Amino acid sequence: RGSGTIFITWCSMRCIYCQNYSISQLGEGTEVSNEDIAKMMLSLQKQGCHNINIVTPTHVVPQILSALEIAVEKGLNIPLVYNTGGYDSVETLKILDKVGSIT
Secondary structure (H helix, E strand, O other): OOEEEEEOOOOOOOOOOOOOHHHHOOOOOOOOOHHHHHHHHHHHHHOOOOEEEEEOOHHHHHHHHHHHHHHHHOOOOOOEEEEOOOOOOHHHHHHHHHHOOOO
16 A cells, blocks of 8 residues: 655755755646645545655655645545655644644
């Protein structure tokens, strides 16, 4: 079943060793709405994923939280993994701490 991964493009880190360079730096993918992200989350849950893994979300935290709210209202009940490069601001971490546990 595994982790249901959603990759976010245009990471602000620009790490030269990035394993996801083509996704994070070349802008591959499609711009989607918060509702579309919520639908993706619910689809991954329906497919049996153990969690929703959001990769490089630092620059879109408000959108992710909005999508999460929509998805939870529609039945999302699996954990969200915030898969970051580790350079989030204290303000961002405080916001995320209100949503769930940070480990």
